[in-house]
Amino acid sequence: MKSLKEIFPKKISLAFSLVALVFFVMVLSILSAGLFAFLLNWLEVIDLNQSDPKRGIYVLLYISIFLGVVIAALLSRRSVKPIRDMMKATNKVAKGDFSVEVKGSYVFELDTLAASFNKMVKELQGIETLRADFVRNFSHEFKTPIVSISGFAKLLKEGSLSEKEKQEYLNSIIQESERLVDLSTSILNLSKVENIEIISEKTIYRLDEQVRLAILMLEPKWSAKNLHMDVELEDDIDILGAKNLIQQIWLNLLDNAIKHTDSDGIVKIGLWTNGRKVTFRLEDNGCGMNDQTLSRIYDKFYQGDTSHSMTGNGLGLTIVKRIVDLCGGTIDVQSELGKGTVFTIILPLEKH
Template sequence: MSKIGSKIGKRLGSRLSLPLLFSFAVFLIFLVTVIVTGLLFYLADVFGLIDEKLVMEGTVVPLLILISCIIIGTAISAISSRKMVRSIRTFIDATDRLAGGDFSMRLQLKSPPEFRILSENFNRMAEELGGIEILRTDFVNNFSHEFKTPIVSIKGFAEMLKYDDLSRQERDEYLDIVIEESARLASLASNVLELSKIETQTILTDKKSFNAGEQLRQCVLLLASKFEKRQLVLNLDFHDYMLEGNKELLNQVWLNLLDNAIKFTPEGGEIVMSMKKRSGRIVFVISDNGPGISPEALPRVFDKFYQQDTSHSTAGNGLGLTIVSKIVHLHGGTITCDSLLSQGTAFTVTLPAPQTQP
């Protein structure tokens, strides 16, 4: 019977909302106070502890009953409120620990339903804050590494350039490295500023309608020298589909994806670019037959500063794909990456087509 009673109590507690539970608790406190007070006065009357003269006067007994009710009611309220106060103290302690940086803190309050919802929201908030803290730490570490490496390189080669016994060839080589590392620093600063601007942008501005196929052709022409230098084969399937969005931002998307494809495609390799309409959306695919991306690295390709090449010997700073992803999502689109080792990589960008477009 006790198990059945406890189950009924749990179900009743889970169904009662906080206002109803509070009202029910107040009613029980009043009821228990009246019963206990009445029982005490009945026992006092039975054992002759109450003088008949006091009863006849008619003012002392009500006063005694009032004082007894206050004392007994206060005592019962203090005892019954311990559970609720304990839950509130648990929540206060949890928020203190969370404010102190302990993002592993979790609440397990089960009843009333409002406290359960409070626990779930608190746990979700703690989890999100923990993830943000990890991202922040990774960002600082990666940014420090990316920023420090070219500075150290520039400093080292600048010091070597002070020697008078350097040959003209060595001096030119060191100067080229200094120029290259300076350009890398400038690119890093530019990308960080661009990413910061895009991340704070919630509304797409400077929207216009333009020919997406023509934009892709222009991007290919801009990178034509890189294609020719690596003797890459281009397989293009463009159409004159109209697209609505920020042309300058989308230009960065195609240039970043194309530059990545060129960078990782072996000399004499092939890059395929295609676009087609599907269910009111335009699907762009840029693929290469390069070395591919490992299954472990694939989920992180859009993370800030992430590079599969842990030696950081490959040109770039790991921000290009992050910027691409932010721009695509800002346009209400999606971007995915599919890759197989030794077979190549394909990036698929899906953007909404204008409503008036046939």
Template sequence: MSKWSRKLHSRISLPIYFSLAVFFIFLITVSITGTLFFIAHFFGLINNEIGQDGVYLPIVLLISCAIIGTTISAMTSRKMVKTIRTFIEGTARLAKGDFSIRLELEGPPEFKVLSENFNKMAEELGGIEILRKDFINNFSHEFKTPIVSIKGFAEVLKHDDLSKEERDEYLDIVIEESARLASLASNVLVLSKIEAQNILTDKDRFNIGEQLRQCVLLLAAKIDKKQLSLDVHVQDREISGNKELLNQVWLNLLDNAVKFTPEGGSILIEMKKKEDRLAILFQDSGPGIEPDAIPRIFDKFYQQDASHSTAGNGLGLSIAHQIVELHGGTITCDSSLNQGTTFTVTLPLSM
């Protein structure tokens, strides 16, 4: 097939394709039937009585056209049936969990669109399956670790020969791991609730500058404990949104900045107005984030510390990302190793 004919073939829509197919089948059927009758008459296979009879000739023609037309239709429809069977086989493999299947259907433009949509669907389902497995693996790890720790120290606490200091130390660990479990369960519920929302509810007008200052006061003890230098440059501005959800965003970003900034380091909170949007920056002087890790920091349960020794369960940034998107905003991360990290949340001033 030449390049011109392939190009023309790809531009013929499905209705025209079927119409042309029916026309050519009819044309070929009539031509073949007429030719056969001409040959039969030429060699005397059809006598004049049959030709002059008004009943037998139409019946013979009808039967001949039906047989020849059916044969030609069966031959020409094999390609169409093959395409449909290919699609059926592809959907069957997809239904069984084979998300690597891809289709390259040839024919009318509708078939090419069908192939593209099928391949896109298979790719999306494959990505969802990977995320599902990753979520289950990470959740199992995060859930199992504190339970094993609580069980182990509870068994040790049954011993009567423990000193008061040892008993208090083990009880503190049990309390800490229990709080970690409670936090994990709470964060999973919050994330599930947020992901299920398509429309932001419980919106109010509130002072975001005052909210940021209150978040600083809530974490003042942690900041003082690490002797961190804190610069806050925020103004009183009103925005429309869910105050409780946005409060979780600020607390998470500030808590992360405190957690990863070394003692004596510095943290900057700054607010900037950009046309009809408001940008809030959280900058720290911590160790920074690996370049390869930055695209994954908003994934569920992702932690740059593969040993999971750092406090947290990898859900905070994922929750923050979902909340900001629900408000029609964006959250970005800019980080360099040994030069600190900056998270920027941009929100619309009016919603």
């Protein structure tokens, strides 16, 4: 027996399938009723050759109705099977089972619905995985500095420490406290940008001055490592955008470059316009990244370079990517292990 896909090599519409089903039931009912009546007449159970033709017609009509109901009931179970499967799959998803998958149908609308449902389940599965990873990583990131602070505080409470040890433990407590503050700030910033769909508050401001200000704000960090900042910024670049959000792009990228560049290294910063767009380029000669790290740099809490893990929380680039997407821009990264990294960001230059 041929399958429905062989009978209907191309998808048909739901309306056409319903009309075809009704027509098929009618024809099959009439033919079956005629054959059944002929069989009964042959067995002399009924007599269709009687003088009153109406009686024979009534017999055929009753048989047709009975067989029509039976045939319709059998075919309807097959017709609504995709919908029943969808209902069962929906109940499983509601209970947290994201491994379900519904099959397609020869009906175009039902096939499209099945494809959309499967896509939704995969996205929900990805979101659930991200949520679980986020909770696990978030708990770990908060627990580590709290345990450190608690441990150092207990050592200080004992009182049998030298002045040098006391200062060392106090500095560690201050460092871990600042790390908690930075993590809390990053979490709040990430939560804010993830809940924004459209940027409504925009102002016109000097983008080149904003980048210069970001460099100055991080001056204590790059000065402490004696980094050479090679800055080439095009002057008088006016942009219409969310000033506070865009500032986080430069601060996070610059802080990331400083963190991963060794002492006496070079950080190159460029900013220029190209038509209705502005390009920001940041290059360092730091540790670089391998292919695995490159594929996951925008994941929450991911830190490919474990040697610098104590100076970051793995949320900076996640925030940067989200803000760039909100601004309608693009971000590209090129990196080679041991040779450095280049970030290139292109933003639309909206003006009045």
